Amino acid sequence: MTLPNPSSPAPAAAPVGLWLAIVLAIGLVEAALAHIAFATPPDVALGVVQKIFYFHVASAFAMLLFLVLGASLSALDLVAASDRADAGARAALEVGALFGAILLVTGPLWARKSWGAWWTFEPRLTLSLLVELLALAVLMLRGLSADAQLGRRAGAAMAVMAAPISVLIHLAVKLWGGNHPSVLQGGGVQSPAMRISFWLAVAGVLTLASALLALRYRQLRLDQRHRELELALAAFQLRRGRHAEESP
Amino acid sequence: MSNAATEPPVAGAAGTVASAGPRDLSAYKEEQIAGGDLAAAAYLLLWAIIGAYLWRTARRQAAAEAALQALEQRLDAELARAAGRTGQGDLAGQGDGAGWERAP
Numbered sequence: 001m002t003l004p005n006p007s008s009p010a011p012a013a014a015p016v017g018l019w020l021a022i023v024l025a026i027g028l029v030e031a032a033l034a035h036i037a038f039a040t041p042p043d044v045a046l047g048v049v050q051k052i053f054y055f056h057v058a059s060a061f062a063m064l065l066f067l068v069l070g071a072s073l074s075a076l077d078l079v080a081a082s083d084r085a086d087a088g089a090r091a092a093l094e095v096g097a098l099f100g101a102i103l104l105v106t107g108p109l110w111a112r113k114s115w116g117a118w119w120t121f122e123p124r125l126t127l128s129l130l131v132e133l134l135a136l137a138v139l140m141l142r143g144l145s146a147d148a149q150l151g152r153r154a155g156a157a158m159a160v161m162a163a164p165i166s167v168l169i170h171l172a173v174k175l176w177g178g179n180h181p182s183v184l185q186g187g188g189v190q191s192p193a194m195r196i197s198f199w200l201a202v203a204g205v206l207t208l209a210s211a212l213l214a215l216r217y218r219q220l221r222l223d224q225r226h227r228e229l230e231l232a233l234a235a236f237q238l239r240r241g242r243h244a245e246e247s248p
Numbered sequence: 249m250s251n252a253a254t255e256p257p258v259a260g261a262a263g264t265v266a267s268a269g270p271r272d273l274s275a276y277k278e279e280q281i282a283g284g285d286l287a288a289a290a291y292l293l294l295w296a297i298i299g300a301y302l303w304r305t306a307r308r309q310a311a312a313e314a315a316l317q318a319l320e321q322r323l324d325a326e327l328a329r330a331a332g333r334t335g336q337g338d339l340a341g342q343g344d345g346a347g348w349e350r351a352p
Contacts (some may be wrong), residue, residue, distance in 0.1 A: 015309075022302070033291065049283030052290045059294075098301050105297070106290040113283050208298065215305050223311035229319050235327065240330050 010086060018215055025208035032200035040197040049113040052106050054197050058205035059102040060128075064166050066096030067135060071163035074156035086152060087220035090142060093135050095213045099205070100132040122182045124172040127165060134162040182193060 036051050043050030070092035077085040107125070108118040119125065138155045145151025168175075 047283045049286045049321045051287045055291070055294055063260065092281060098297065102294055102297055105293050110285045111295075112281065113286055212298075212301065212305070215302075219305060219309040219312050222309065222316055226312065226316045226319060229316070233319065233323050236323070236326060236330075240326070243330075 002217045022211040025211040028207050029204035036197045040193045046118040048113050052110040054201035056106040058201040059099045062099035062205050062209040063096050066092045067166045074159040078156045083224050087217050091213050091216035095209050097135040125175040127169045132164050
């Protein structure tokens with residue numbers, strides 16, 4: 001096999017191991033779901049709809065964590081122009097946006113029952129929507145930009161600028177109030193069964209999000225490798241053409 | 249159970265602000281959707297979103313692997329053709345030497 005100067009070696013993650021990690025993560029999520037459905041009592045005030053809470057909050061954790069990770073890797077890419085950081089940033093932003101979508105879908109279903117409205121423009125909801133839209137804008141910029149390098153750098157800069165808003169989501173209730181409870185430490189879940197469900201859901205969602213990140217990262221690295229080889233092939237053909245012209 | 253995370257807000261209570269959302273739940277009693285249906289919908293949507301993403305990423309990965317393999321084969325064929333033409337087996341030393349090499 002002929003390769004160009006290997007600035008980006010082939011992705012190391014073995015597909016079998018990756019798929020095994022995804023299956024294990026799905027198993028963990030299923031275990032959490034089973035515990036929520038069969039071993040956790042419904043909330044006294046809200047009833048069974050409160051069971052949305054476990055994956056709603058876990059998705060919020062995943063969204064914040066992966067969007068901040070994506071912004072950090074974007075900053076690294078801006079500074080060091082690293083293909084690995086670029087692929088990691090893109091994958092993390094995508095997974096963050098994915099769990100942001102889950103957050104924004106499950107939230108209104110719970111709110112309809114507990115608040116009596118699908119949506120209110122309170123600070124935390126509005127900021128969550130804003131961050132989700134920003135993440136989607138970055139991904140669209142990366143995907144649709146005619147100039148790939150410009151799209152990469154502009155997208156990375158946008159992701160870095162959006163990072164503080166992700167942190168503000170966490171602090172929004174404390175700073176500006178709103179319908180969400182202000183739970184910065186300790187949490188409001190008191191029942192042991194509810195606590196187990198909550199942490200199982202968090203562990204399941206974060207494991208699944210990490211596995212999805214690894215899968216997407218590998219695919220983006222394959223794409224980078226493909227582009228690199230295409231350039232190498234073009235350079236090789238050009239060199240061979242010159243060689244043929246110069247040969248008697 | 250006292251669950252601060254799930255209690256509906258009380259208008260005017262400390263830590264809450266006025267919002268467009270109605271607070272008098274009794275007005276909505278007749279049109280309330282069953283909580284179980286909402287929870288089931290939430291979990292179905294959760295799996296639908298994750299499943300769609302997983303399916304799309306798996307397809308993209310399979311396509312990327314196939315494209316990469318085809319390109320590597322093409323590159324090998326080009327090198328083999330060039331080697332046959334020059335009789336030297338490698339063009340690396342004939343140009344600027346910028347990174348062309350045979351992988352082991």
